[in-house]
Amino acid sequence: MTKPLQTNERKLPGGISAVRLLRPLAFPAVVSVMLSMSPSPVFGQGNTPGHEEFVRDNCRTDSAAAAEAGYSGEELRRLHPTDLVRALQLIDPSICGTDPDERYGSDPNAVPAAMSLQGVKSFIWGMSDADARPLVIVDGHSESFDRLKDFDMQRIASVTLLKNATATALYGVRAGQGAIVITTKVPEAHPLRLTYNFDGTFQRAGMRAFDLMDAGQKLDWEKRMGAYEGNDALYRQRMADVKANGSTDWLDMPLRTSFSHRHRVSVYGGDSSLRYRGVLYMNPVKGVMKGSKRTMYGASAFIGYTTRRLEISNELSVDMADASESTYGPMYEWARMNPYYAPADERGVPYDILGEGTFSEQWSPLYETSLNSFAENKIARVNNNLTLRWKIDEHFSVAGQFNLTHDHDKRSEFTSPMSLVYKDYEIDEIDQKGSYRILRNRLESYQEKVWADYRLERERHTLRATLGMEVYSATMTDDAFRGVGMSSDHMDYISFAQRYAAERPEGTKTYERVLSGYGVVSWSLDRTLFVDLAGRVDKSSMLAPDKRTAGSYSLTAAYDLKKALLDNSGFVGRLMLTAGYGSTAGYQFDYGFVNPLYAYDIDNPYFNGMGSNNYSKGLVSFYNMNNYNPALKWKTTRNVNVGVSGRISTVDIAVKYYNTLSKDLLTLEGQNVAFGSGFRYANSGAIRNSGLEFSVAAGVLRDRSGLDLTLFAKGAVNRSKITELPDYSATTFNSTMFEYGYHYGMAEGDAADGLYALRSAGIDPATGKEQFYLRDGSKSFSPTAEDMEYQGSMTPKLRGTFGVTAAYRNFDFAAVFSYSLGGKFYDLYTQQAVDLAGYSENVPTAAEGKWNTSNKDAVYQGLDNSGGYASSRFVSTRNTLSLSSLRIGYAFPKKIASVMRMQGLKVSLTCDDLWYTSSVKSPRSLYYPYASSFILSLQATF
Known part of the structure; x- marks a missing residue:
């Protein structure tokens, strides 16, 4: 979308508005133009949507692109005022895969390793960083996906999700997984103003789903299972300790009720020619696990100047973050601790080893937290974005955008020499105890775009054409080194290390260069028929040397059925039919898949240039270290979509069907070892995703007193299918998964995110011990990888949200429920904590069902169990329902605000993830817990 500093409109034939924009995005025609030529107003250029549009415009398919979903910043802030990724997940059900294993919960430092829009489009072994997550565009330039974690919600004017090839064609090869386009606010024209924003957040985690035994239950269970045969004295001693000291709640120790506060001050103003803004912010965030925190702070300055012909704007931003991970480790470590152990002595000093010398000896995680070990990150980002536009005449204009970005991330990890990980080190290894590791990542990028825009209106016709080019240059530098032999728990810097670790320092330097040309033509007839044709060509250094040039294109159309057929109908307020076809290239491999990588043989004393023999001539030998294919092709994604949206009486409805084929996917194919390796990379895979997205909103009540009540529901259905996959790829991958006991697999005809397990015979x-059915129908204790069977897709058959929004005078209210139905789930926690459990660790109460000589009809294996194969006993269909967001807000009347010498005052309370239920009774996160949040927000304008 475009971001206007100044909007001057003049009426044209047919009600078309010509809008003069100061700061357009990289491709004004891809979003802004297409939308401005459609019957609806340009989204993001009008007034902030009121409460009645909280849901009704959530699925905006009334543009010719027919593939975008656009949301205002106000809509997103009402769902979650501090977390952009969370708000996007709640507002658009097509977003998935952000935490598929539910590892990171509410960790303030976790960034989604992956995100998919409308299904998975690559195989897991070929998924590069660029292919695992959508491209992020902020005001026309690309940003790191990690940037979303710290993005200031108050800056957002609008966010547009470009989900498939018809929408991403103009972003080319870097947008193969879709794109998230963020447009930030521009200061309005008025006298100098100051706005202060505050967000105070309370968070609390709940761990009831672990359902662990208390001390008495665990001791009784151990005795029934035979743990104390011949050792009654130990049993009596532990029972006496429990009666004297009670049961230890280990799960409560790493948790806290956290309070975080965010502050933002902005000064802004201007007139018809000059606009300016300065922002300072600080966001100290604490997680619910002790020690986890993230503090963001920074500043930005914007200035924009416009004349009748020339428009110039520049924004400089500096952002920094200090992040610390919790030293309390993952939650599953605390869940394993036996409740009959006291964590510390009478002085409060934690024990290091509990039950030493017994069958249930355990290392205490509480002891580790008493040491000075840590893991922390320091992040700095500097970005400058300059945009110019010259309006030559009323039809023709040229523009350019120039962006410089510098990102630096330093991670430091210190492990105390007193840590229990060094417990078994011998006396001659004492100089290796303790370590300090430093990892540094640096990104420097330059982006340049120039384009020309032509617009013509003639009676019934409107034509707009855009032609441009783009240059992207990035240098990524990574290095890491580790020192060992730390003398003391308090000597916690690399300079105190006695020597480097055995491994060498690591380092890589990667260059990405992309040269692109693009164009788009948009045509409309009588503001009833809209057609858009777009194309782009990229030449990228990240593609294979033999195939560096990739093309993308799209053709989209929209037809206003209301105006064409039902123009006089008062019952039908709007009815739009849209359709599109597109093909987009996309990254799917890293540099080493298509280019040779070499390593210097610096360990060779004869050829490393340091030897004293006659053969050492100062030359260093090197050797090839990777298997690559210089003829690999980019991924091609082809999409067809059809949609209809409309308003019938007080009900808004939007439905869209899509069918996407991703082909030329990276696979493995077997080859003769005479060629150097037993396999080679090839482009012989394909995945098809098809699905349906819908949105319904009904205004059920609206009266003269100001009461407005709207009910809404949204949903997404996606079906994926592997249509092409070589046998060698499937066999190699499935054998590896079976060897490690994982529940993943692949086969042609199954879903791309399929769940695989052995069919259990009980x-x-x-x-x-557990028996399994083999392929031939017989039973065995020793299955093979060939006996793994497809259980279904882990993607829910239906996912979405529903709820209610309401407004009464100055109050507004919203409740959003999230649901998912039909996805397959593997209960890894129950398998590991119950089925494969022994005496040494605490277990859930479900362990009462383990096999023993007096319980031969058990549902879980005995203590002498077989290997941890993926078993169908732990596969189930998961249905979930949660109260994801609950909000109430109040805008003080101007008379009351003026008494306090304010221009405006707003307060709100937002509750996030208040309630969750699932058909699978298993903890949602074994690493970092999910937390309920209560966010009090205040905005005061002076």
Whole structure:
């Protein structure tokens, strides 16, 4: 979308508005133009949507692009005022895959390793960083996906999701997984103003889903399972300790009720020619696990100047973050601790080893937290964005955008020499105890775009054409080194290390260069028929040397059925039919897949240039270290979509169907070892995604007193299918997954995110071990990878949100529920904590069902169990329902605000993830817990 500093409109034939924009995005025609030529107003250029549009415009398919979903910043802030990724997940059900294993919960430092829009489009082994997550565009220039974690919600004017090839064609090869286009606010024309924003957040985690045994239950269970045979004295001693000291709640120790506060001050103003803004912010965030925190702070300055012909704007931003991970480690480590152990002595000093010398000896995680070990990140980002536009006449204009970005991230990890990980080191290894590791990442990028825009209106016709080019240059530098032999727990810097670790320092330097040309033509007839044709060509250094040039294109159309057929109908307020076809290239591999990588043989004393023999001539030998294919092609994604949206009476409805084929996917193919390796990379895979997205909003009540009540529901259905996959790829991947006991696999005809497991024949009553059905129908204790069977897709058959929004005078209210139905789920926690559990660790109460000589009809294996194969016993269909967002807000009347010498005052309370239920009774996160949040927000304008 475009971001106007000044909007001057003049009426044209047919009600078309010509809008003069100061700061257009990289491709004004891809979003802004197409939308401005459609019957609806340009989204993001009008007034902030009121409460009645909280849901009704969530699925905006009334543009010719027919593939975008656009949301205002106000809509997103009402769902979550501090977390952009969370707000996007709540507002658009097509977003998935951000935390598929539910590892990171509410960790303030976790950034999604992946995100998919409308399904997975690559195989896991070929998914590069660029292909795992959408491209992020902020005011026309690309940003790191990690940037979303710290993005200031108050800056956002609008966010547009470009989900498939018809929408991403103009962003080319870097947008193969879709794009998230963020447009920030521009100061309005008025006298100098100051706005202060505050967000105070309370968070609390709940761990009831672990359902662990208390001390008495665990001791009784151990005795029934035979742990104390011949050792009654230990049992009596532990029972006496429990009666005296009670049961230890280990799960409560790493948790806290956290309070975070965010502050933002902005000064802005201007007139018809000059606009300016300065922002300072500080966001100290604490997580619910002790020690986890993230403090962001920074500043930005914007200035824009416009004349009748020339428009110039520049924005400089500096952002920094200090992040610390919790030293309390993952939650599953605390869940394993036996509740009959006291964590510390009478002085409060934690024990290091509990139950030493017994069958249930454990290392105490509480002891580790008493040491000075840490892991922290320091991040600095500097960005400058300059945009110019010259309006030559009323039809023709040229523009350019120039962006410089510098990102630096330093990670430091210190492990105390007193840590239990060094417990078994011998006396001659004492100089290796303790370590300090430093990892540094640096990104320097330059982006330049120049384009020409032509617009013509003639009676019934409107034509707009854009032609441009783009240059992207990035240098990424990474290095890492580790020192060992730290003398003391308090000597916590690299300079105190006695020597470097055995491994060498690591380092890489990667260059990405992209030269692109693009164009788009938009035509409309009588503001009833809209057609857009777009194309782009990229030449990228990240593609294979033999195939560096990739093309993308799209053709989209929209037809206003209301105006053409039902123009006089008062019952039908709007009815738009849209359709599109597009093909987009996309990254799917890293540099080493298509280019040779070499390593210097610096360990060779004869050829490393340091030897004293006659053969050492100062030359260093090197050797090839990777298997690559210089003829690999980019991924090609082809999409067809059809949609209809309309308003019937007080009900808004939007439905869209899409069908996407991703082909030429990276696969493995077997080859003769005479060629150097037993396999080679090839482009012989394909995945098809098809699905349906819908949105319904009904204004059920609206009266003269100001009461407005709207009910809404949204949903997404996606079906993926592997249509092409070589046998060698499937066999190699499935064998590896089977070897490690994972529940993943692949086969042609199955879903791309399929869940695989062995078909269980139950627990053998005689041995207490699990039997499995083999392919031939026989039973065995020793299955093979070929016996793994497809169980279904982990993607829910239906996911979405529903709820209610309401407004009464100056109050507004919203409740959003999230649901998912039909996705397959593998209960890894129950398998590991119950089925494969032994005496040494605490277990859930479900372990009462483990096999023993007196319980031969058990549902779980005995203590002498077989290997941890992926078993169908732990596969289930998961249905979930949660109260994801609850909000109430109040805008003080201007008379009251003026008494306090304010221009305006708003307050709101937002509750996030208040309630969650699932058909699978298993903890949602084994690493970092999910937390309920209560966010009090205030905005005061002076």
